[in-house]
Amino acid sequence: xxxxxxxxxxxxxxxxxxxxxxxxxxxxxxxxxxxxxxxxxxxxxxxxxxxxxxxxxxxxxxxxxxxxxxxxxxxxxxxxxxxxxxxxxxxxxxxxxxxxxxxxxxxxxxxxxxxxxxxxxxxxxxxxxxxxxxxxxxxxxxxxxxxxxxxxxxxxxxxxxxxxxxxxxxxxxxxxxxxxxxxxxxxxxxxxxxx
Amino acid sequence: xxxxxxxxxxxxxxxxxxxxxxxxxxxxxxxxxxxxxxxxxxxxxxxxxxxxxxxxxxxxxxxxxxxxxxxxxxxxxxxxxxxxxxxxxxxxxxxxxxxxxxxxxxxxxxxxxxxxxxxxxxxxxxxxxxxxxxxxxxxxxxxxxxxxxxxxxxxxxxxxxxxxxxxxxxxxxxxxxxxxxxxxxxxxxxxxxxxxxxxxxxxxxxxxxxxxxxxxxxxxxxxxxxxxxxxxxxxxxxxxxxxxxxxxxxxxxxxxxxxxxxxxxxxxxxxxxxxxxxxxxxxxxxxxxxxxxxxxxxxxxxxxxxxxxxxxxxxxxxxxxxxxxxxxxxxxxxxxxxxxxxxxxxxxxxx
Numbered sequence: 099x100x101x102x103x104x105x106x107x108x109x110x111x112x113x114x115x116x117x118x119x120x121x122x123x124x125x126x127x128x129x130x131x132x133x134x135x136x137x138x139x140x141x142x143x144x145x146x147x148x149x150x151x152x153x154x155x156x157x158x159x160x161x162x163x164x165x166x167x168x169x170x171x172x173x174x175x176x177x178x179x180x181x182x183x184x185x186x187x188x189x190x191x192x193x194x195x196x197x198x199x200x201x202x203x204x205x206x207x208x209x210x211x212x213x214x215x216x217x218x219x220x221x222x223x224x225x226x227x228x229x230x231x232x233x234x235x236x237x238x239x240x241x242x243x244x245x246x247x248x249x250x251x252x253x254x255x256x257x258x259x260x261x262x263x264x265x266x267x268x269x270x271x272x273x274x275x276x277x278x279x280x281x282x283x284x285x286x287x288x289x290x291x292x293x
Numbered sequence: 294x295x296x297x298x299x300x301x302x303x304x305x306x307x308x309x310x311x312x313x314x315x316x317x318x319x320x321x322x323x324x325x326x327x328x329x330x331x332x333x334x335x336x337x338x339x340x341x342x343x344x345x346x347x348x349x350x351x352x353x354x355x356x357x358x359x360x361x362x363x364x365x366x367x368x369x370x371x372x373x374x375x376x377x378x379x380x381x382x383x384x385x386x387x388x389x390x391x392x393x394x395x396x397x398x399x400x401x402x403x404x405x406x407x408x409x410x411x412x413x414x415x416x417x418x419x420x421x422x423x424x425x426x427x428x429x430x431x432x433x434x435x436x437x438x439x440x441x442x443x444x445x446x447x448x449x450x451x452x453x454x455x456x457x458x459x460x461x462x463x464x465x466x467x468x469x470x471x472x473x474x475x476x477x478x479x480x481x482x483x484x485x486x487x488x489x490x491x492x493x494x495x496x497x498x499x500x501x502x503x504x505x506x507x508x509x510x511x512x513x514x515x516x517x518x519x520x521x522x523x524x525x526x527x528x529x530x531x532x533x534x535x536x537x538x539x540x541x542x543x544x545x546x547x548x549x550x551x552x553x554x555x556x557x558x559x560x561x562x563x564x565x566x567x568x569x570x571x572x573x574x575x576x577x578x579x580x581x582x583x584x585x586x587x588x589x590x591x592x593x594x595x596x597x598x599x600x601x602x603x604x605x606x607x608x609x610x611x612x613x614x615x616x617x618x619x620x621x622x623x624x625x626x627x628x629x630x631x632x633x634x635x636x637x638x639x640x641x642x643x644x
Contacts, residue, residue: 103491105494236533265485267480267481275532280615
């Protein structure tokens with residue numbers, strides 16, 4: 099992975115429990131916590147855990163105990179996000195959120211938590227899985243998802259966008275800037291660097 | 294003071310823009326010495342300084358009317374160049390009060406503000422505006438209070454909320470910017486929105502600047518100068534419109550370099566706001582062509598030396614590589630190697 103030296107690019111750490119938290123909610127983009135996502139001493143039993151199994155046939159369970167050790171499955175990330183919005187609307191101070199998954203998953207959670215009034219200090223993220231990026235075209239404001247290459251065609255205006263490391267947490271996306279704006283047609287070859 | 298406004302100037306398409314002799318001599322030339330590197334070059338924003346641009350809280354010059362019209366054009370094309378997050382409403386009123394009171398006090402021939410309790414009347418003679426409104430009630434103005442007053446000011450403005458020992462850029466009026474996007478950056482922390490700047494993070498510039506600004510006091514504003522190079526006297530060099538202005542960089546020739554290439558200076562001011570505890574950041578943009586600057590012996594010598602010796606990463610960040618050599622070739626014959634005086638003043642009384 100290249101590094102353009104831009105400080106807005108998020109840095110991630112393996113998950114560790116925040117002892118100042120009163121209740122710990124662990125959100126996993128998958129069926130289980132990857133071993134690379136947490137410290138060796140991370141006590142998953144101290145968390146209420148939500149997982150995404152990517153199957154439609156998960157029965158809609160009544161809300162289980164919102165308690166340490168409970169595991170709640172979801173059909174998709176969107177299904178989890180929907181429940182998270184509802185849950186955070188009822189939450190009180192002291193909740194800590196831990197999330198492990200792709201950057202899309204992590205920063206969608208950030209957006210929901212921000213809307214609910216949570217601060218960044220109450221969230222801990224570990225990036226695991228695909229390194230593909232969401233790109234916000236700074237010229238036409240279209241978001242192109244799943245970008246794996248250094249240069250990508252904007253799905254909105256067609257511009258050849260250079261993928262900058264500049265990241266907006268509010269938009270949950272990296273910036274794309276037309277690579278041949280000064281000399282149209284001078285587009286370097288795209289390299290796959292965000293696989 | 295007498296200001297002769299030039300209402301027909303343009304900052305796009307035909308670029309009908311020029312500087313009077315007095316306007317050139319008040320230019321806030323950004324280099325206090327013959328070399329440039331990032332530093333925490335912050336000083337108190339007190340009245341008076343090395344050029345007349347420092348004489349007032351918010352500087353108004355001969356381009357005022359034309360710049361306000363250019364701002365209105367940009368906003369008509371892209372209303373999101375002005376955005377303020379909802380929790381910043383008190384900071385909007387703080388801004389309106391600060392700008393109205395400062396302009397009325399500094400330029401009584403052009404602006405006036407009268408108050409009868411919360412009922413205020415604002416008169417802006419250069420733009421032909423008279424507006425009565427109730428302070429604190431946004432529905433009594435044609436725009437939100439921040440947008441209303443910054444449509445009548447030169448230069449960009451952002452609003453910084455202070456929380457968690459950090460500054461968040463939670464609002465702005467950004468139509469004359471040096472290649473940064475409010476739509477992309479709004480909501481960012483201090484280090485995030487400065488993320489793309491090279492070298493300065495490693496030098497600790499942003500750590501120290503943030504610590505300094507977190508302690509900024511009401512009534513004690515501060516300022517600094519920043520600079521870049523812009524082709525043509527174009528105010529809107531936004532990332533949004535980079536495909537529109539980027540090709541300008543390929544139009545510089547050895548014949549037109551003096552007229553095409555402009556030194557773009559930002560007189561940046563920072564004010565603690567009284568009710569919201571937010572910080573108002575003013576980014577007042579000045580443009581002068583290389584040909585204009587070459588009329589001032591000290592400035593042409595120094596500009597040549599600064600651009601000649603500029604760190605390669607700063608050259609790249611400021612977009613200079615395509616035409617820098619032509620600027621150097623143009624300025625080199627003017628640089629006789631004589632020493633220059635410290636500081637940014639022109640050392641001239643008249644041209």
